[in-house]
Amino acid sequence: xxxxxxxxxxxxxxxxxxxxxxxxxxxxxxxxxxxxxxxxxxxxxxxxxxxxxxxxxxxxxxxxxxxxxxxxxxxxxxxxxxxxxxxxxxxxxxxxxxxxxxxxxxxxxxxxxx
Numbered sequence: 001x002x003x004x005x006x007x008x009x010x011x012x013x014x015x016x017x018x019x020x021x022x023x024x025x026x027x028x029x030x031x032x033x034x035x036x037x038x039x040x041x042x043x044x045x046x047x048x049x050x051x052x053x054x055x056x057x058x059x060x061x062x063x064x065x066x067x068x069x070x071x072x073x074x075x076x077x078x079x080x081x082x083x084x085x086x087x088x089x090x091x092x093x094x095x096x097x098x099x100x101x102x103x104x105x106x107x108x109x110x111x112x113x114x
Contacts, residue, residue: 005042005043006043006046008042009039009040009042012036012038013043015035015036016036016037016038016039019032019036020033020036024105025104025105026097026104027091027104029106030090033086033087033090034087040079041079041080044072044075045072045076048068048069048073049068050066050068050069052066053068054068055067055068
């Protein structure tokens with residue numbers, strides 16, 4: 001078992017979380033969230049990888065041949081779509097905050113609390 005994909009995935013997720021923790025800008029925070037979610041792509045692809053595996057097209061694969069798990073590939077594609085939708089929604093909210101309040105700095109937006 002090779003642990004390199006899991007270590008890289010953990011590093012990318014932690015890098016994104018660190019960026020979110022130290023960010024002083026909402027747009028930077030959104031980008032760091034997207035980076036952290038990209039680590040899940042690496043994790044899922046690491047789980048579904050099979051050394052020497054072929055494409056999961058079952059029409060021309062003989063029984064007993066190792067194939068890559070197609071469910072994991074479908075989950076990664078779903079994760080990409082979810083990431084795009086979440087990023088677009090959060091960027092739209094950040095644009096509206098900038099338009100209405102003139103800033104995207106979380107410290108200056110603290111006055112919005114009720």
